[in-house]
Amino acid sequence: MRNIKMIVSYDGTKYYGFQTQPIGNTIQDIIEQALQVLTGEKISITASGRTDAGVHARGQVFNFITMSPIPIERWALALNSRLPRDIRIQRADEVSLDFHSSHFAIRKTYRYSIDTNKFADVFERHYRFHYPMPLRVLEMREALSKVVGEHDFTSFASQRSTKPTHVRTILDVRLEEDVGKIDIFVTGNGFLYNMVRIIVGTLLWVGEGKITAADFERILQAADRSAAGPTAMSHGLVLWEVEYE
Amino acid sequence: MRNIKMIVSYDGTKYYGFQTQPIGNTIQDIIEQALQVLTGEKISITASGRTDAGVHARGQVFNFITMSPIPIERWALALNSRLPRDIRIQRADEVSLDFHSSHFAIRKTYRYSIDTNKFADVFERHYRFHYPMPLRVLEMREALSKVVGEHDFTSFASQRSTKPTHVRTILDVRLEEDVGKIDIFVTGNGFLYNMVRIIVGTLLWVGEGKITAADFERILQAADRSAAGPTAMSHGLVLWEVEYE
Known part of the structure; x- marks a missing residue:
């Protein structure tokens, strides 16, 4: 079991904000779908916080638990190739299992x-x-x-x-x-x-x-x-x- | 008869270049349509030159002949209110009748x-x-x-x-x-x-x-x-x- 932390930038123009909504079309939905295609796992991501519809991010942070053996240096490129061009992973790091993007933010x-x-x-x-x-x-x-x-x-x-x-x-x-x-x-x-x-x-x-x-x-x-x-x-x-x- | 010179900026992402094409959806088409709505005249604009599909402009220049009595200081705002947000007139000036945006460019x-x-x-x-x-x-x-x-x-x-x-x-x-x-x-x-x-x-x-x-x-x-x-x-x-x- 691994805990992966990512920094992501996105252009929020087309999305209904970061956090999953029943109506769909959120940044979280798009990232979780790409992660599922990449890993075959149903993954839930935890972000540092939500952003509203139309709000952008240069350095939003999220993390998720996965069983995937993908080497850490390949995650960003692999996920970006499955994401639309208005969402770009900037980096990926493996962190301790207790790390939580929201609770640990200072x-x-x-x-x-x-x-x-x-x-x-x-x-x-x-x-x-x-x-x-x-x-x-x-x-x-x-x-x-x-x-x-x-x-x-x-x-x-x-x-x-x-x-x-x-x-x-x-x-x-x-x-x-x-x-x-x-x-x-x-x-x-x-x-x-x-x-x-x-x-x-x-x-x-x-x-x-x-x-x-x-x-x-x-x-x-x-x-x-x-x-x-x-x-x-x-x-x-x-x-x-x-x-x- | 008046000769109006305008400086326009545009995001070319969505357009098939500057110059009118049979298929439509060019910057020139959109500007000429907005001028027609504004003045009631069928106006042809002459630009400093064409730009290709996907190419942008910060300071493209075009001019046109019109009979409209609209005061020169109102043209930019009036036309912008009839243009999509990816095309913005930056300024308008009245010039001598012989001025030609392409021939006169140095x-x-x-x-x-x-x-x-x-x-x-x-x-x-x-x-x-x-x-x-x-x-x-x-x-x-x-x-x-x-x-x-x-x-x-x-x-x-x-x-x-x-x-x-x-x-x-x-x-x-x-x-x-x-x-x-x-x-x-x-x-x-x-x-x-x-x-x-x-x-x-x-x-x-x-x-x-x-x-x-x-x-x-x-x-x-x-x-x-x-x-x-x-x-x-x-x-x-x-x-x-x-x-x-």
Whole structure:
């Protein structure tokens, strides 16, 4: 019995999110089908967490138990040859049998990308939220810094969240501006449902001058979803990296 | 009567190239249909040149004659609202009636992109040719420099070329290397059919060590298509910029 850990990148445009759904067409379904073709086993994979419909991943992590004797250096290539081109295994490692992609994750990083061009960049249209307004970037950066540390993130969690606590710790944030684009990176020990997208939706209020960075901090402290901005579009979000001990 | 010049970017993945074909589904068809909806006129557009199936454009240029009184600053937005998301007008200008997008073009730049990662970058899969071999980049750069100047480019032209002369002048070349990618820029006063793609196919021979930069130069001098490398895949090519006086 072996426990195989894989890092996978995917373009989420065509899929109904990562996790298996009755309606099908999820990343998990596609990977499990390819694993079955490759190994002849019915394999269930465990990911670091789900991603929503339209959300992408650069470095999602999953693991699975198998009896297959395939040498570890062959797994990625063998599985890729059975996967569609919008899902690519980046690496495979054999790990101890107790490893669990979700329970063992200590840090996750998401990137949210905004296309600030007047007319959208066609090559980034599936990966950046087109928002052609003048944005006050310094004020956005100031606001973003307020989420660092341990906070109750109820204001930035979907009202459909069923988690017993909304306290999470954000370890690092970064806002990078370039010609025609803004990339927002958020690293934390865990995230609530829609958390990064609601943070970004509220940051865009700051960018447009509807609220100040101080208002943004008050919204965080209010622990009230209705105080925050809208949930930014899913296609701007990428699960960038998952880190383990 | 007005002559309108537009700069357009498009993702060529889904289209049978730029120029109208009996089978339809070309960039030109889609733009002319949108112009007809917008103006009520049957408009024919003239581009700086065609691009093949699967080839993209960042800055293709076209122009057309119209009687429409639409103010020049409204054209781009109005047309974009009638175009699919993989075609975006970037700007519109009113030009003198004698302006012709092809005849007046003095320089064109193409970019060819190679994804050198072991496993393909899913977000660039439609825009970079995945070529996961170790490449001798310095030797490639040396070979590329040989095309600068006025040459008979018969070696690097499709045998289907019907041009009376294969002499063209390459004004500038640039090879940029970054983690997991190589971008090759070629600027010239004109290009033959498949010219950039055959140059790149031959450069990849240099990169793999099959031939040297000196061999590459001899291939250029031979004026013989059969001496050169294969035509690199269309999806790595972007018509980057067209320049006018």
